[in-house]
Amino acid sequence: MRIDIITIFPQYLEPLRLSVIGKAIERGTVDLNVHDLRDFTHDRHRTVDDTPFGGGPGMVMKPEPWGEALDAALSNRQADQRPTLVLPTPSGQRFDQPMAAGLAATDWLIFACGRYEGIDARVVEHFREQVDVRELSIGDYVLAGGEAAVLVMAEATIRLLPGVLGNADSAPDDSFSPTREGAPLEGPIYTKPQVWRGLEVPAVLRSGDHGAVADWRRAQSVQRTSEQRPDLAQDDLG
Numbered sequence: 430m431r432i433d434i435i436t437i438f439p440q441y442l443e444p445l446r447l448s449v450i451g452k453a454i455e456r457g458t459v460d461l462n463v464h465d466l467r468d469f470t471h472d473r474h475r476t477v478d479d480t481p482f483g484g485g486p487g488m489v490m491k492p493e494p495w496g497e498a499l500d501a502a503l504s505n506r507q508a509d510q511r512p513t514l515v516l517p518t519p520s521g522q523r524f525d526q527p528m529a530a531g532l533a534a535t536d537w538l539i540f541a542c543g544r545y546e547g548i549d550a551r552v553v554e555h556f557r558e559q560v561d562v563r564e565l566s567i568g569d570y571v572l573a574g575g576e577a578a579v580l581v582m583a584e585a586t587i588r589l590l591p592g593v594l595g596n597a598d599s600a601p602d603d604s605f606s607p608t609r610e611g612a613p614l615e616g617p618i619y620t621k622p623q624v625w626r627g628l629e630v631p632a633v634l635r636s637g638d639h640g641a642v643a644d645w646r647r648a649q650s651v652q653r654t655s656e657q658r659p660d661l662a663q664d665d666l667g
């Protein structure tokens with residue numbers, strides 16, 4: 430998968446080069462290209478913002494640098510390639526696990542990180558002709574820009590690519606997997622030592638009775654989901 434990220438803070442995206450996502454980049458599973466929006470300005474101050482038409486607080490990102498940056502990212506593409514352009518915005522659709530899976534099924538993502546009050550709306554209007562546009566939000570709180578949202582969306586997407594997770598079975602059993610429907614949250618997990626600071630690992634987990642372990646885990650999931658996320662709980666599960 431190819432991923433382009435356009436931002437005025439390229440260093441903000443460096444954490445993607447760590448850990449399991451970084452390995453995927455090193456191995457070539459992901460071709461990550463981070464671009465500095467200011468490289469597509471032409472004035473001495475490398476200006477990317479201006480005052481809003483119609484008035485109001487703050488500044489708006491100018492369309493010209495975005496137009497040039499996106500033209501550059503889209504250059505030299507094959508006729509059959511139609512990338513997905515993801516725009517993080519507080520007014521987008523909520524990003525969730527099925528969307529991560531949908532993005533992971535594409536072969537080219539371009540993330541456009543806004544700052545200030547956001548990007549001049551004509552940028553999306555213009556590029557809709559060349560790309561599939563997704564305006565997405567990671568949640569109902571206000572960030573200072575799109576970069577942190579892109580870290581979240583890119584990590585959630587890349588870890589789903591074939592070969593990225595060590596244990597191929599890890600992803601399908603995740604909290605938000607459809608296979609955990611009704612009680613999607615995981616209960617408590619334990620490792621050695623058997624007793625730590627006087628606290629014992631539940632005996633059932635050491636019983637060797639796989640059926641009893643599965644039943645216990647299911648009951649823990651049901652309890653945890655109803656306590657922490659009643660909105661996700663299916664109330665006929667005990």
Ligand code: JEH
Pocket residue numbers: 517518519542543544545546547565566567568569570571572573574575576578
């Ligand atoms: C924030 C991209 C580009 C700040 C305020 C306003 C809210 C009412 N989940 C997310 N939260 N924030 C972002 C995001 C995602 N994905 C996000 C961004 C940009 C993504 C610039 N900013 C900063 C920013 C305007 N306020 C929006 N309103 C709902 C509380 C009040 C106005 C716009 C942009």
